[in-house]
Amino acid sequence: MYKNSSGWAAVGVLAFAVAVGTLQMTVVVPLLPLLQRQLGAPLTSVSWTLTAGLLSGAVAIPLLSSLGDMYGRRRVSLAALALLVAGSALSALSTALAPIIVGRVLQGAAAPLLPLAMGLARQGLPGHRLPTAIGVLSATIGVGSGGGMILAGLLDGDYRAVFWTLTGLGALSFALVAAVVREPRPSRAAGRPDLAGAALVSVWLVCLLLAVSKGGAWGWTSPLTLGLLCAAAAVAAVWVLTARRTAAPLIEIPMLLHRGTAGATVASFLLGFALFAAITTLSAVAQGTLGASVLQVGLYLLPTTVLMLAVSVLAGPLMRRFTASALVACGSVLVTAAALWLVLSRAGSDLYGAAAVLGLGIGLGYAALGTMAVEHVEPAKTAAAGGVNALVRVVGSSLAGAVGAVLLSSGGAGWSFGSAAVAALLAALFATIYGDFSRKEMA
Template structure:
């Protein structure tokens, strides 16, 4: 059976099952959902922010980009610090920064202040890998995959909720402040819940921070993700984008050299490109590509006026969230079943199975997209796929590493998933802007269908990578 058991040595210091395991899982899942809410609630606000601040598309895009960049830098740092100083402390720090960023965003009266608030919010992206590490520390082995699945499913659930919240609020007011006050309230509730319910573990990896490695890592990630996120606005062959990619490559090479030499590296490179880690991280990139693409593609497609474009569903922001509700339900249901599936066929093949369903959901939209029921069917199938796949992926990312490195291993896997999402945004935007209706800036139906096929191919590749991992690493 492939990967059904944990390859890493058993942790003799593993805590007994916490007395209130259900409350611990509820606290971690709630916190993960809040993080996902803040990632998507700003997407429908971008046109409104352009008018409010009299800013260009490129300038307003920083409201989204700043959060992405901050999350990319904070995820490996806080994950490593969680292994060193305690995961609960870092989870509380991440939630505290989310609350602070939400408040700054809510009271902002200028675009730079709003961007700064969003950057603070973005640091909370480190919470999910920290939560996965904590689950591995404190839950019995037979419950780990199911618990990881539930926490991982909050990424999709929170994304849908974020759209619904923004849709409801945007109907009542033209101000962006209420959306961020809601995020601040949810973040504060999650922080209190984690503080009360999550256990404090005494066992830590120790060591000293790799300050130089952290600084160089932050530098090359910023260059890479900034180049990806700004490619469409600046031009992929522009001097600025090419310079960013060149700087990212040079800084990445320097970072690798540092991590190979330093006595206590921030990231053990075997966790990134080792025999078992490489395939898990590649699958994570491809799944991130598929999932993040859905947020923008589906939002834009649903809101496209059928009278004007000849396709679309002529919906509102609220309708986007409502169409994605089936995904929320099926994702929660199947993430809770993923542990049983993995126990039978192993996490690698479970990941492959989930990726197949995710791909099929996009195939459905590529073939049939004219009616509301097409969107509902897509949503339900997508939830099945990502509910299974992300549960298995969280297990696959950490099952082969020592317990005291589970936080950083999960953090790296989350980081590459974010990179996959960034690439998805760039690729789909390039396709949509390159094929528009004559005399307009509205993408053609063929452009959307091409994007659905591209994203389906990404999920199919993830299925193949996961199946290959299962065949290579049999136990």
Template sequence: MPQPEAPEAARPRPAVVVTVLSSVGLVAALCMTLVVPLVPQLPQLLGTSTATASWVITATLLAGAVATPIAGRLGDMVGKRRVLLGTLGLLVVGSVLCAVSTDLVPVLVGRALQGVAVSAVPLGISLMRDTLPPARLGSGIALMSATLGIGGGLGLPLAAVIVEVADWHALFWVAGALGLAGLLLVAIVIPESATRSGGRFDTGGAVGLSIGLIGLLLAVSKGGEWGWTSAATLTSAGVAVVALLAWGLYELRVRDPLVDLRLNARRAVLLPNLISIPVGVAMFTGMVVFPQLLSAPLASGHGLGLSLLVAGLTLAPNGLVMMLMSPVTARVSAAWGPRASLRIGLVVIAVAYGAGTFLLSAAWQVSLVIAVIGAGVALAYGSLPALIMRAVPTTRTAAANGLNTLMRSIGTSTASAVAAVVLSASTIPVEGTLVPSLGALRTTLLIAAGCALLALVVSLAVPNLPEPTEHVERVGPEEPDQHDEPVEAAEPGPASRPLVRGRVLDDHGVPATGARVTLVGHDGRQLAVTPVDPDGAFAADPGADRPVLVIAGLTGAQPTAVHVAPGQDTLDRPLVLARIPDPLAEIPEVARPAGCPSPS
């Protein structure tokens, strides 16, 4: 149920909202790659084997994948800001736990808690939609969406610097401090969203999806280590298939599903989510391949022999360019639509990887290639949430963005697995160790280019939906001297003219799907008529006049109305439609006249 919006004077500036939420997303994404520089040292630092130590990264991946759709649904139900604060709190707790531990189990638990915070990205995108004015929404979403890539691009050099100058525990103290700062800023600056879906949390759906995702990601991320045909890999994959099929059947039958499969099966939602997987592969492949090229010994004939710190700084342009490209993404989407932004980004990624197969002989060439890849990823990532939010109700934005973030995570996990298979299949011995051959490095880059081209082909089928405000249906004349002319449908008014917004529910608190809302002026004229969205929300354009009455009607229900105060654009409470009872339902069966049907 929507809550009263904050007064205009109490609302934070759009630039402040974008800065705070994007910073939080950046911190959450950074935690995903924070320990990469420590991977070779983890067995010694934690007193365990190499295979066991790799769970320090896997635990974060699994926790993030499971938590993202759950946090998105909870955000839609009880408040996105509230859930965002909870995930940041877990990030802080997890960081501190890792910072004070030298044993494997506490570090695994802490890394899992850090992984939960990746859900801050879809929650932040949805908060932006509910908070920012339309003029700032495109650039804000583009930046927030790109933080997943920016964090990965900046995390490696930042972590390398910290490891060079301090103890490894300092990585987690820094992450904890950044998480705490983000938590406080969100608590102070960001208002709670007024849009709620209500309903009951789908515990069964959450359990089923968690089992399926854990099985799938274990098979993908550990298959190379366990063996792709080993019992452990095949068992994990089998559990994933069975669990996800059972989960899908369950979700189609439950009243308030964790993931609305019918909604996500729509072409306008399904295709952007599918595209996110190959885009995730293309984004992360460079972060896997180029460090191995940069750090490989010069004796290999193609390696550049750089230290971890210099290699990290060489890759830093990737994240920096993504950050700088966010406003460009917004301008491209505003001018030609998010589909065009997506397609341009995919072309840029494919061309960059294709050129990258020839530009591998110097550090500056790698920096150039990774920067161009970052530009393409920023264009593609920034457009995906915009496409999805045009196709889903306002009360499902956090869950929809959470699912999209999950698809990207599956893509990045797939990138790691594919790169590991290709790079390990062709190696050469150098100075007592095996390094990937130049041919293997180029093959992996070409696979990433192919993924971008595959996503480009799929993007051709993505429908071109209008902005949500363009669904408004307005009736009546624009000028007061035309009152006697027939009432006709017209295009929405200028963006600067405020829309009257609200929600329509039935007497059980469920969105009144199929209802229509009428705005009435002071002289009794109809100013606008608009249907409600599937979530019961509406946004109607009253034209040049101000409405004094909002009337909601639905077949089989008593109409209801509410007065609109001068200057009021959002209704403080929903319009509730009471269903008209069937008069025959009160007549005993034995007394019902012959021929009258039973109410059932």
């Protein structure tokens, strides 16, 4: 058990690492047109710099989360940060598209840092301090997401400078975690890694995200897109059947079906969709309609970033008075209001106002989702439960990118913001219907 000062220092270091791990997922988005010009490659090929990171992260989340439960979360966190540093340096040194994509695959290994950090916090902190700690860790996802846009703008879209900055931030995170974070009460899950399950999860996620990310370019009714979607469904069905018969599966199906956990899983998927749909559409509106630069887009999203972090600090006191499910539902309603605001009006001042409401809602929802996802599982499986929650959020964000692109090209920004509002409203309903509204302290 950590002492007070060392405990908060560890949480701060882990939050910084999570923010850096999230930064690498979003910083590539504004770089795509630049990479297309500088590398002389078509946009459909350059988009793989984004897709590769998402695919790698989607596969790494359940696998590294499970390995963390088995072999130590600190050790696996350091390995993920080392891969982030290696991938960032490779991308910074590259002058061709292929090695940049390989670097992005390595960077995607940082995606499981949030569930691993949640597991470390649960091991080292007393129950009454966990809501605040998990809230801070969860909300840093928004800080990293908004910070990616700002970083790309501050560095004037220089992809080498961006990747070198990520290299330095990753190395700093590695050094801080190694020096400050400990596993005072190691809790190892029994069994061996479920490599067959990891392979099946990898295959169906790759098929799904490939179809979603490339469906617009290939055609949503093309044989390749439909074939990948059918393959994803078939392999996912095989994975479910084998997971039920495996002693230590990569993802436990009963954990997914538990009433409290299922509510958190669906709400996380929907809020991930809502956040990504909102910020990508806001970016498109700012750059297209208002003629904003990449840096100005980041400034439009600054209220979201700041308020997400501010709300996370208040997560602990709030969850001592209200349940995690109630806070997720409340946050989702605020996200719905922000998206509807942008459906009705998208002037410059409205972008700032809606971004502020969005930050309040996502900050509240994400901070409480961390607790909602793990409060019903035993401590040894905290990282695995958090990994499931992070995984569905990545899938939801990926789907939002594809759906938003289709809606923006056909019906305009209003329809895309409307999809975010619908997703957030459904998240509120699932958190209300399937959440556990009995207050309890986590062990």
